[in-house]
Amino acid sequence: MQETPERLLIIDDDEMFCHVLDRAMTRRGYEVVVARDAQEALSLARQHRPTLATLDLKLENESGLKLLPELLEVVPACRVVILTGYSSIATAVEAIKLGAVNYLCKPADADEVLAAFDKDAGDPETEVAEQPPSINRIAWEHIQKVLQEHDGNISATARALGMHRRTLQRKLQKRPVRR
DSSP: OOOOOOOOEOOOOOSHHHHHHHHHHHTTTEEEEEEHHHHHHHHHHHHHSSSEEEEEOOOOOHHHHHHHHHHHHSSSEEEEEESSSSHHHHHOOOOOOOOOSSSEEEOOOOHHHHHHHHHOOOOOOOOOOOSOHHHHHHHHHHHHHHHHHHTOOOOOOOHHTTTTTHHHHHHHSSSOOOO
């Protein structure tokens, strides 16, 4: 009797990333479906009942953090890994609290994604940085924390930070500052 392949739902608005990850996972024997937004993701989750999912933290006009609990309500046993090019401590903590099994920074290849699904315990051997984060990185982390506290509302976050909304939007469009 042939074993049914695991079903993987890729939720990401980056078409090229989806294509590459889809091909890599299909070659490894996974049954893959791809969603580009929250509504499509929930529809495909109901239809295909995935056992695994990758979820982009920052979809076009939506937050992956808001989608995560909805996705897990539809498929409670699904193991979700958050993937992002906009990593921050605040979003990593919230993702895990909301039910993600892991959190990876892009770019991540298929092997790293698969390892993230299988890693259930923390690693006490993880290296601690030699240098403290830069002031720019600390500012980025603070903005992300305040944004999270205001449920992704740019205007409320800008008011809380004492800056103009457009200034905050420009800062958020940039990639996070390296450590």
